[in-house]
Amino acid sequence: QVQLQESGPGLVKPSQTLSLTCTVSGGSITTNYYYWTWIRQPPGKGLEWIGYINYNGITYYRASLKSRTSISRDTSKNQFTLQLSSVTPEDTAVYYCGRVTFDDLPNVRAGARVGSWGQGTQVTVSS
DSSP: OOEEEEESOSEEOTTSOEEEEEEEESSOTTSTTEEEEEEEEOTTSOOEEEEEEETTSOEEEOGGGGGGEEEEEETTTTEEEEEEOSOOGGGOEEEEEEEEETTTHHHHHTTOOOSEEOOOEEEEEOO
8 A cells, every 4th residue: 555755844935945755655656657746735725736747757747837846756765856946925835745547637637636645744935
């Protein structure tokens, strides 16, 4: 059974880069045909898909965040990482990492948390 755990700083200053790591156990991030995904939930709002890196290392990002987002992976550690640059208070949210199948991707991109997910980590952007 796959397990995912988010880690990273809980407080980031405006204009800095948010960096979160997802550590995966119970399954390899190179296994066909999974999409290793980041989503977030701002306070009082719904889930927002951020992007993914797939089993082949191919990335794809939400259009509105693309210029600020980078998702990478370390296969030796079975981890994948989210970097979001030039953050503002609007980036304050609970961030989740997850494993999603190809069939579930449209639902996740529409705001559903289907698949296997970590417990989430609160990130606050504030000076």
